[in-house]
Amino acid sequence: MSDPATTWHAEPDLLERYARGDIDHARACSLEAHLLECARCRLALAPAVDTGRLEGSWDGLVAALDAPRPGRMERLLARLGVREHTARLLAATPTLRLSWLAGVVLALGFAVAAAHGGRGERSLLLFLLLAPLLPVAGVAASFTRGVDPTYDVALAAPMPAFHLLLIRSAAVLGTTMVVAAVAALGLPDLGWIVAAWLVPAVALTVVSLALATFQAPVTAAATVAAVWVGGVLGSEALSDGGLRAAFRPGPISSAAFTAGGQLALVAVTILALLVVTSRHDRFEIERTV
Amino acid sequence: MAETLDDPRSDQQLVEAMAGGDRSALRSLHSRHAPWLLLRLSRRCADPAIVEEVVQDTFLAVWRKPAAYKGSGPVAAWIWGIGIRRLVDQFRRQRRPMVEVAEGMATTPSAEEQLLLGVEHGDLGAALNRLSPELRAVVQATVLDGLTTREAARLLGIPAGTVKTRMMRAKPQLREALL
Numbered sequence: 001m002s003d004p005a006t007t008w009h010a011e012p013d014l015l016e017r018y019a020r021g022d023i024d025h026a027r028a029c030s031l032e033a034h035l036l037e038c039a040r041c042r043l044a045l046a047p048a049v050d051t052g053r054l055e056g057s058w059d060g061l062v063a064a065l066d067a068p069r070p071g072r073m074e075r076l077l078a079r080l081g082v083r084e085h086t087a088r089l090l091a092a093t094p095t096l097r098l099s100w101l102a103g104v105v106l107a108l109g110f111a112v113a114a115a116h117g118g119r120g121e122r123s124l125l126l127f128l129l130l131a132p133l134l135p136v137a138g139v140a141a142s143f144t145r146g147v148d149p150t151y152d153v154a155l156a157a158p159m160p161a162f163h164l165l166l167i168r169s170a171a172v173l174g175t176t177m178v179v180a181a182v183a184a185l186g187l188p189d190l191g192w193i194v195a196a197w198l199v200p201a202v203a204l205t206v207v208s209l210a211l212a213t214f215q216a217p218v219t220a221a222a223t224v225a226a227v228w229v230g231g232v233l234g235s236e237a238l239s240d241g242g243l244r245a246a247f248r249p250g251p252i253s254s255a256a257f258t259a260g261g262q263l264a265l266v267a268v269t270i271l272a273l274l275v276v277t278s279r280h281d282r283f284e285i286e287r288t289v
Numbered sequence: 290m291a292e293t294l295d296d297p298r299s300d301q302q303l304v305e306a307m308a309g310g311d312r313s314a315l316r317s318l319h320s321r322h323a324p325w326l327l328l329r330l331s332r333r334c335a336d337p338a339i340v341e342e343v344v345q346d347t348f349l350a351v352w353r354k355p356a357a358y359k360g361s362g363p364v365a366a367w368i369w370g371i372g373i374r375r376l377v378d379q380f381r382r383q384r385r386p387m388v389e390v391a392e393g394m395a396t397t398p399s400a401e402e403q404l405l406l407g408v409e410h411g412d413l414g415a416a417l418n419r420l421s422p423e424l425r426a427v428v429q430a431t432v433l434d435g436l437t438t439r440e441a442a443r444l445l446g447i448p449a450g451t452v453k454t455r456m457m458r459a460k461p462q463l464r465e466a467l468l
Contacts, residue, residue, distance in 0.1 A: 036365045054320070058320075061319065064349055
């Protein structure tokens with residue numbers, strides 16, 4: 001755009017010194033104001049910039065235009081300061097996708113409804129059983145060929161597989177636990193027991209990661225789930241005479257939800273963490289297979 | 290008139306053409322405006338890689354949201370408004386203050402700022418040069434680059450309250466130069 005009101009134009013020497021940065025502040029201000037209005041001086045300034053640099057800028061621009069646009073989640077993560085490639089891999093983590101979250105919400109919804117349908121603490125049992133298993137399933141799904149759309153991308157990610165695993169597991173655990181915590185608000189108020197799923201959720205996730213250093217993630221998750229469900233229902237049954245007792249109204253007696261049981265689960269978590277850190281190179285080896 | 294580099298269209302026409310997905314219009318805008326934008330940003334950021342990224346981001350925004358240009362004022366001023374804010378975003382993302390503070394001029398000045406801008410040379414220039422680097426950086430970011438207090442704070446890596454107090458200290462000095 002040109003400015004007919006201006007007949008003043010910058011001297012070549014002034015433009016040159018501006019481009020070099022060899023100019024006082026007031027004159028630079030003045031020139032910059034003029035440049036916004038004057039196409040002729042902008043054009044005269046252009047040769048001061050290396051053409052290779054401008055071509056590079058244009059090529060980069062074209063590449064960015066042709067690249068697929070990042071999804072909404074990816075842009076949100078980027079805005080929160082997550083680095084680009086991390087954001088892409090995170091956004092592709094199944095738990096961050098709507099269909100997965102919808103499944104989680106649905107499952108927890110049933111559990112909450114069941115809690116309202118029953119009487120006494122034991123009506124919470126389904127919720128307490130289910131909530132800790134969701135992050136376990138999420139983590140396993142994040143690392144399984146066929147379920148994880150970025151399986152191949154993750155293999156080639158410019159970071160150790162272990163870092164990726166930690167980042168994604170944290171994301172899975174975080175999102176699922178937030179959803180479960182919101183769902184727990186809908187539970188009938190029966191004291192601290194409505195929060196008793198928190199420790200098991202962390203414990204089971206870490207244990208499944210530890211197991212995943214020995215076997216496939218899905219197998220590890222299934223093992224953890226089986227042991228958890230069997231253990232909780234079994235201990236309910238043992239203390240109350242028979243498996244059917246677990247479905248009768250009454251207080252929850254399973255050891256996992258007592259203070260001692262929760263402490264034991266914390267200890268198990270720490271142990272599992274040690275296993276994960278000492279065997280983390282197993283995740284790297286997995287990648288080469 | 291005086292539009293450049295083979296494309297007979299004016300900047301405004303190029304922006305309109307971009308809305309219809311004409312990539313050659315973006316090419317022309319880029320060749321006209323990338324050089325001065327790059328130089329002007331370089332005076333505010335010493336890292337060439339960041340400057341190049343900001344220039345690219347700016348034209349990406351120009352391409353994606355040509356409707357944001359309201360049709361009043363020079364297209365160059367609109368591009369600058371996008372560019373300087375992208376630079377602020379970069380600094381925020383990298384959580385580090387800009388390396389070197391410099392100067393610039395106007396997008397939409399207020400009445401008082403208009404008064405300041407009305408005098409391009411002479412006493413005001415001298416007064417601006419006399420300000421301490423800290424005060425000058427604040428004047429440049431807010432008055433001349435057209436940033437808000439918060440944006441200026443991010444650009445300079447200082448709290449917003451500090452931007453305000455420095456601006457209050459700079460004003461009497463500049464006013465004195467004008468009277």
